[in-house]
Amino acid sequence: MRGTLNDQSLIYLQIARMLEDDILRGVYREEEQVPSTNELARGYNINPATAAKGINLLVSDGILYKRRGIGMFVSKGAGETVKQKRKAAFYDGFVKPLVKEGASLALTGEELLAMIQQAIGEEKEK
């Protein structure tokens, strides 16, 4: 179980990210319950406080909400919220590194854009 966590980023961020991915994939649908802090802690062999931090992050982003005495649930429109959140981070997380890498390879702007177009095409054909 621990194998799915790595040391590339802080654990609570990975927990939050995994829950977001699951929401996007439909593993947890709107108004469904997500694993509790203790279940996550048990499942990944981490401190419950760390799991709680990950969950709280999603709560403050409006992706999860708490039902007192029951647990954490997926908010209405959570899927959209996650997508918006990821769109906002897309530029810093994917585009900037892509451009930086391209620059270090001395690729021109046109070459980069051409590659992007090609990739879009291939994705459409799937």
Added chain:
Amino acid sequence: MNAGTLKAENLCKSYKDKEVLHNLDLTIEPGKIYGLIGRNGAGKTTLLGILTAQNTKNSGEVTYDGQPVWENQRALSDICFSRELQPTLFSGPNNLKIKHYLKSAAIYYPNWDFDYALRLLDEFKLETKKKISQLSKGQMSMVTILIALASRAPVTILDEPAAGLDVVMRERFYQLLLEDFAQTGRTFIVSTHIIEEAASVFERVIILDEGRILENTDTEELISQFRYVSGRDDVVDEACKGLEVLSTHQMGRHKTVAVRGDAVKLEAAQEADVDIAPMNLQNVFVSLCGHGDTQ
């Protein structure tokens, strides 16, 4: 669990002429799992002994819930300090049987959980009739862990519990620890030098180096302040201005530095043509306590 706050203030301890702990301040808040990490000889066991009144101090104060721990019945009943077992005693091999050892523990710890102890005995496959001198290193560690967990003491301290265990048993130990914590919320202090494995279990980490506390913070909060920055030496140097450089490794013109800084400064460093990688707890520990022993 009604645990109190265990606190050391201005603690000093010397053995003969050598000062082992220097003006040490430490507060252990209840309800958290602490990891106490430090190199061999840093003073971990000495510190833990003094916190539990099992060792004497030269100066300073150690209090539990505001009262000094020394000869304090409440503190002594609330705190369990589970040490490594001794295979030999002053007068020869340790012929104490496990069941007598557990019986003795049960007398002293008011919250002792017999059922839990039996379940653990069963899981660890320990025979109660065996003498301590007949146990393997791994089995001795298991007894240490058993005592700590079954004591159900509000503040439980384990000194190198994983030392004799193989990796499978170590993983099981972390699981048991987390399960117990989830159930009871008691305070744990685990001293270890197998750092990376245990890092995800610790909510807070205490780094002890040469008798001083370097850090006592939230584990992830600490890790987030450190990065490896690597690339061409002059670019790296430029990028790391304003950051605290802890160690440097250079191969030709390739330079890798371990740096520490706040989130803003670390973000700024990303702009340069360098590779930035996170550091895990073990890396952080080595860079803080390595003292240039290793390059």
Added chain:
Amino acid sequence: MVKSFRFLLNFTWANLGAIFGFAAVVIVGCYATGVPDNPESGNLFETYYSMFPTMILLCLFLYAFALCTNNLNLGLSFGGRRGDFFWALQGIMVFYAAICWALQLFMSAFPALANWEARERWTLLNLFGGRVWVFPLVCLVLMVLGCLSGMVVVKHKVLGGILVTLSIFVMIGVTCFMILLTETKIMDFLLDTEWSWLWTTLPKVMAAVLTVCAVGGELFIWRTIQRYVVR
């Protein structure tokens, strides 16, 4: 204090069992070798029987040694209060002395009760010319010495060794002295000489010296426990 007392008590059962077992073996051995009927047999079991009090003293010395080394370390490692441990230790020593005294009384009364042939040489076993309280007191003193020896040996092997040797001397000395005291013929002879004053004051002096040693020993034990560092 109750915790530490219960803790130490757990270890006494096996120890006392050993002493009682030894007594049983000696009695059975005497019967097996025809000691009750033959006053002049002079065999091993008869000797053990007559020296039984000394055997008790030796055992108590060894038990006390362990009490103040291994058991002290273990008790404190479980969070035992030091002051409580000291008093529990006192209680256990009194307990040991009381039980051994009872056993000693039994062993000295048994031959008469079981109709064994009387012996002259079993003076030690008898109650030292009316000074009934001497034996338990000597038990306590030897246990204090045992504790002391244990504590000192841990820190200074040489000093501890000296202390152990001294304790053995005390044990032998007391035994000889007791034999002398109850050996009426020798006592009469000694009291007739010009040094009779020695033999009347010597017991008192010895008693005083032993008491001072015991009290001093207890103070040292208290101090050692207060400063003890658990391993």
